[in-house]
Amino acid sequence: MKIAFRYRVMLKNKKNVDNIFVIDYNLTIKTNHKINMVAIHFNIKKQRKDIMLKMEDVAKLANVSTATVSRVLSNNKNVSHKTREKVLEIINQLEYKPNKLASNFRKKTSETVAVILPDIENPFFAEIIKGCRDEALKNGFHLLLCDTSNSVEQEKEFTELVKERFVDGIILATARMPKGEIYNLSQEIPVVLACEYVESYEIPTVSIDNVTAAREATEYLLDQGHKRIGIITGPLEVIVSRDRVKGYRQALLLRDIPVQDFFIQEGDFSVKSGYDIMMKFLASEQKPTAIFASSDAMALGALKACKNKGLRVPDDISIIGFDDIPLCTLVEPELTTISQPKYEMGCQAMKMLLNIIDKNDLQQKQIVLPHKLIIRQTTN
Amino acid sequence: MKIAFRYRVMLKNKKNVDNIFVIDYNLTIKTNHKINMVAIHFNIKKQRKDIMLKMEDVAKLANVSTATVSRVLSNNKNVSHKTREKVLEIINQLEYKPNKLASNFRKKTSETVAVILPDIENPFFAEIIKGCRDEALKNGFHLLLCDTSNSVEQEKEFTELVKERFVDGIILATARMPKGEIYNLSQEIPVVLACEYVESYEIPTVSIDNVTAAREATEYLLDQGHKRIGIITGPLEVIVSRDRVKGYRQALLLRDIPVQDFFIQEGDFSVKSGYDIMMKFLASEQKPTAIFASSDAMALGALKACKNKGLRVPDDISIIGFDDIPLCTLVEPELTTISQPKYEMGCQAMKMLLNIIDKNDLQQKQIVLPHKLIIRQTTN
DNA sequence: CTGAAAGCGCTTACAG
DNA sequence: CTGAAAGCGCTTACAG
Structure with a gap:
């Protein structure tokens, strides 16, 4: 039995850059025994930061200056084809990786973009993050994720x-701090709002038309013959919540149906708040026959409350949600909802941000993406 | 009507550090009109990176060297109380923030920890992330989140x-790359495995006892009188999946129930795979009367399949999941499952990692946290 | 197209 | 307890 393999060892002194040895070994093991499994175990030493290869080493071996190596690495055109090839060759041989800490320091950049969001556990934001991430990675940027847990203080701190x-x-996927502060922030550093937006200041934004979406949801319920429609809103300090209430009101007004204050109840986007508010609705004299919830999570809470009270959905009561999270099709009956192009919103927001960072002119400062009513089983 | 407010302006020349002016203004506006709303709009200029305050500026104003300022900032004890106070005073006045890019470069650290996970959309990992994050932030570290989308290539790349x-x-919350590579990685850089672990190498790990947990789940079904129990496993290249199968086998063997290969079906942790496999089970002659799914997501898929086929859960068939994600209580009937201390696992993993980074000795290299069987409504 | 040299804003070993 | 000075590993304006 014979086993052969090769390995490469690199030796480098701490100070003397003229001493870089790249040694390739060929190792052959012969034995008379049969070997079924071989565990080859190299005890690789901790990567010693003090003897890591530097640009200087590459430069010496390639007989050029560090300036040239730097130019090669940054794809600067002012390098002759021949020199570039030579440098690249050495870089590959040594498996040299430039020190990002140094170059970022030098260039005063971190090649990192922060995404600030209210709740990472919410699958709605997971999709947004994926959009952001794919677009960022494509451009060599890393993502710093900041979950504010719905707290304004955390938002400011981040x-x-x-x-x-x-x-x-x-990228701000939550915007609960005072408008002025957000505006100031956007003057200091590139900022793009995703999902949320800020009134009266021109901050780059990607969102859907929440008013129209909510109006359409409500109109759909009206079309089904419902007259007593309750809305479970998100926290009213966030603007998209207010927009959705606005759309709800518009729909009712257009049909000459009076808006009843009791039918407008404020939740906080959580399952629990949806449940609690639904219970309140169900306990009242004039129960609504249909519910429009400002998030799927709240809609699911409401659905749960109905079931617990022995009501059949949609026969006894209709429910419509907002967001179209994957969960919608897992519950019984499947949830009718308004779908937002979550992934796309993330992509677009990141694209916009990278454009601002690159100091490109934006053709459009406010991008409004299309939503869609998805009719499933909780409405009739 | 009269409005008064104060603001502070800081002026600094690019080169001449002797020229820092801090000016406090008091501004008073008087008017005979009634003012209901006042929008005060300062056009704050983009923070110019080239004139940002530096340690040198602080040092000059405090009449000390930058070395001393640096010592104050890093809480080095070799500074007299008086000097420290003086420096701190100036730092506060100027609202000086040290340049992290520079200090990290100098110290060869990034004060950042990466969390590599298979799927950010999975609420199971959201909880783990929260644990990691809280612990990291507490210690001044930032989190870089890397979602591999279940791809080994992505894992390596990250x-x-x-x-x-x-x-x-x-922190590796996924460990699908070859064992040897993970081990090598852990020799180069501090690594802690969360959830998963690697056999035969001593890599710091936080997890639950998956074998025992799976055995208990299966035993519970056996206790309810089930004899034909199917298992929907995770991908068998991941070790926790294999462990759960092992626990399942143990339980059957202990009761002298033969293990049938057909009853062991491999999924991929996704809802869809749970659904598909359940359909396969239901189409067979010898249907199982109970299902143990290696993740809640797959259990929910299985539940859905049963409903679609008109089967009642748990009367016709029992289902038990794994993880205890928030969704469990949202579906109907609520899902029986094995709960993992997700948040705690994240915390512990991060604590361990920070200990390794600080070069503290670990009392324990493998932490096993307790799991818990949570009986809800999908089993009887 | 290329190189010598300055400099980014800190930290730290050394000397006192 | 404090400071002068070197240096971390790059990039870039400048000169040729």
Whole structure:
């Protein structure tokens, strides 16, 4: 039995850059025994930061200056084809990787973008993150994820933290801090709002038309013959919540149906708040026959409450949600909802942000993506 | 009507550090009109990176050297109380923030920890992330989130990317790359495995006892009188999946029930795979009367399949899941499952990692946290 | 197209 | 307890 393999060893002195040895070994093991399994175990030493290869080493071996190596690495055109090839050859041989800490420091950039969002556990944001991430990675940027747990204080703190880190830009998927502060932030550092937006200031934004979407949802319920429609809103300090209430009101007004205050109840986007509010609705004299919830999570809470009270959905009561999270098709009956192009929103927001970072002119500062009513089984 | 407010302006020349002016203004506006709303709009200029305050500026104003300022900032004890106070005073006045890019470069650290996970959309990992994050932030570390989308290639790529960035450590919540590579990685850079583990190498790990947990789940079904129990496994290249099968086998063997190959079907942790496999089970002659799914997602898929086929759960068939994600209580009937201390696992993993980074000795290299069988409504 | 040299803003070993 | 000075590993304006 014979086993052969090759390995490469690199030796480098701490100070003397003229001493880089690249040694390739061929190792052959012969034995008379049969070997069924071979565990080859190299005890690789901790990568010693003090003897890592530097640009200087590459430069010496390639007989050029570090300036040239740097130019090759940054795809600067001012390098002759021949020189570039030579340098690249050495870089490959040594498996040299430039020190990002140094270059970022030098260039005053971190090649990192922060995404600040209210709740990472919410699958709605998971999709947004994926969009952001794919677009960022494609352009060599990393993502710093900041989950504010719905707290304005956390939101402010993160914007500070993140500035100290020299992140190159921020995507705000939550915007609960005062409008003025968000505006100021956007003057200091590239900022794009995703999902949310800020009134009266021109901050780059990607979102859907929440008013129209909510109006359509409500109109659909009206079309089904419902007259007593309750709305479970998101927290009213966030603007998309208010927009959805606005759309709800518009729909009713257009049909000359009076808006009843009792039918407008404020939740907080959580399952529990949907459940609690639904219970309240069900306990009242004038029960609504249909519910429009401002998030799928709340709709699911409401659905649960109905079931617990022995009501059949949609026969006794119709429910419509908002967001179209994957869960919608897992519950019974499947949830009718308004779908937002989540992944696309993430992509677009990141594209916009990278454009701002690159100081390109934006053709459009406000992008409104299309939503869609998805009729499933909780409405009739 | 009269409005008064104060604001502070800081002026600094690019080169001449002796020229820092801090000016406080008091501004008063008087008017005879009634003012209901006042929008005060300062056009704050983009924070110019080239004139940002530096340590040198602080040092000059405090009449000390930058070395001393640096010592104050890093809580080095070799500074007299008086000097420290003086420096701190100036730092506060100027609202000076040290340049993290510079100090990280100098110290060869990034104060960042990477968390590599298979799927950010899975609420199971969201909880783990929260644990990691809280623990990291508490210690001044940032989190770089890397979602591999269940791809081994992505996993490898991220470990490379992340090394280039000088992250101080890595938490692997997925471990599908070859054992040897993971081991090598752990020799180069601090690594802690969360959820998964690697056989035969001593890599710091936080997990539950998957074998025992799976055995208990199966035993519970056996206790309910089930004899034909199917298992929907996770991908068998991941070790926790194999462990759960092992526990399942143990339970059957202990009761002298023969293990049938057909009853062991491999899924991929997704809802869809649970659905598909359940359909396959239901189409067979010898239907199982109970299902143990290796993840809640797959259990939910299976539940859905049963409903679609008109079967009642748990009367016709029992289902038990794994993980205890929030969704469990949202579906009907609520899902019986094995609960993992997700948040705690994240915390512990991060604590361990930070200990390794600080070069503290670990009392324990393998932490096994307790799991718990949670009986709800899908089993009887 | 290329190189010598300055400099980014800190930290730290050394000397006092 | 404090400071002068070197140096971390790059990039870039400048000169040729």
